[in-house]
Amino acid sequence: MLFKTITKENLRTFITNIIKENQTFAPVVVSTDADNNPIYQFKKVDSFEEIKINYTKSYSSIKNFFLPYKEDLSTFHFNENGWEQKINYRVNPRVLFGVRACDINALIKLDQVLMKGSFPHPYYIARRKNTFIIGLDHEPMADCFCQSLDTNEVVHGFDIFLTDIGPKYFMLINSSKAFNLLKNITIEEVKEEDRENYIKEKNRLASLFKSHVDVTGMANLMDIEFESSVWQKWGDKCLSCGSCAMVCPTCYCYTVCEKINLSLKTASKEKMLYSCNLIDFAEVAGGHNFRPKSSDRLKYRYYHQHRGFVESFDESKCVGCNRCQKACPADINPVEVLRDLRKENIK
Ligand code: SF4
Numbered sequence: 001m002l003f004k005t006i007t008k009e010n011l012r013t014f015i016t017n018i019i020k021e022n023q024t025f026a027p028v029v030v031s032t033d034a035d036n037n038p039i040y041q042f043k044k045v046d047s048f049e050e051i052k053i054n055y056t057k058s059y060s061s062i063k064n065f066f067l068p069y070k071e072d073l074s075t076f077h078f079n080e081n082g083w084e085q086k087i088n089y090r091v092n093p094r095v096l097f098g099v100r101a102c103d104i105n106a107l108i109k110l111d112q113v114l115m116k117g118s119f120p121h122p123y124y125i126a127r128r129k130n131t132f133i134i135g136l137d138h139e140p141m142a143d144c145f146c147q148s149l150d151t152n153e154v155v156h157g158f159d160i161f162l163t164d165i166g167p168k169y170f171m172l173i174n175s176s177k178a179f180n181l182l183k184n185i186t187i188e189e190v191k192e193e194d195r196e197n198y199i200k201e202k203n204r205l206a207s208l209f210k211s212h213v214d215v216t217g218m219a220n221l222m223d224i225e226f227e228s229s230v231w232q233k234w235g236d237k238c239l240s241c242g243s244c245a246m247v248c249p250t251c252y253c254y255t256v257c258e259k260i261n262l263s264l265k266t267a268s269k270e271k272m273l274y275s276c277n278l279i280d281f282a283e284v285a286g287g288h289n290f291r292p293k294s295s296d297r298l299k300y301r302y303y304h305q306h307r308g309f310v311e312s313f314d315e316s317k318c319v320g321c322n323r324c325q326k327a328c329p330a331d332i333n334p335v336e337v338l339r340d341l342r343k344e345n346i347k
Pocket residue numbers: 244247248249250251305317318319320321322323324325334
């Protein structure tokens with residue numbers, strides 16, 4: 001890792017040059033919510049001016065750049081001589097600018113499963129390798145609890161990471177690609193004053209977190225509280241809509257569907273993101289459903305986050321972004337569910 005600084009003006013020039021030559025995606029305002037607050041999403045940008053550099057949180061995570069809601073795994077073409085299968089892993093190089101630390105940490109968790117796991121996912125790997133990531137520090141929102149999960153800081157999984165230290169950005173450079181791209185722009189060595197400002201800013205950002213949850217020993221607690229009434233309490237509220245998993249930066253469960261065109265000349269194998277909260281998620285051939293109750297489905301989602309993933313990778317799958325609560329029509333708040341399990345809400 002290299003540490004440098006870049007003035008705000010030079011960063012603007014750097015990003016403008018990147019946008020000219022690459023498909024670049026960054027946070028922009030796409031709408032407003034009921035309280036007239038802006039809703040941000042990562043979209044393709046054509047100029048630096050379009051970017052909302054001080055955005056709060058994107059409604060969906062950047063997961064969908066790597067795991068789209070729907071994708072064709074392969075297509076088939078039939079003719080009189082037989083059939084041909086086409087598989088396309090190709091992804092054009094692209095840049096994501098303004099990614100938050102928790103979302104980069106979410107990608108690192110997906111990498112564990114989809115790049116380094118027993119069944120590497122070539123589509124994910126192609127997208128990950130062809131995406132240049134520029135991260136950006138930010139003030140946490142009142143409901144962010146990433147600090148409790150140690151995901152408010154990031155040390156790899158990106159090309160460049162920026163922290164605003166007043167007139168310039170403190171810059172972590174983490175790839176040779178980034179180093180080469182920066183050759184055409186003026187960057188500076190870190191001075192004593194920059195180091196001080198960086199540490200001060202990091203401390204300030206860390207002090208702004210308002211939402212906390214204690215996840216110490218959570219994996220064991222999940223087992224101990226397997227029959228807890230907490231699952232019934234929150235499961236009864238759950239509408240089994242699956243929205244939480246769609247916006248979650250680390251949920252990767254999917255289903256596969258085979259479609260044959262009525263002409264019988266073409267077919268496709270389509271992968272779709274799915275959610276363990278959906279009613280038929282655990283239904284098997286013959287119609288038996290292993291988790292017909294919403295309370296069980298909700299419980300297993302939390303089990304995957306804080307028990308199963310911990311067993312495999314020694315860390316929770318959740319990064320504490322709280323997108324799931326924002327998207328949930330029943331206002332199910334993961335912090336409250338976990339506090340209930342710890343019996344912290346009992347007076
Ligand atoms: S807070 Fe919710 S949306 Fe965010 S990582 Fe955890 S489970 Fe997923």
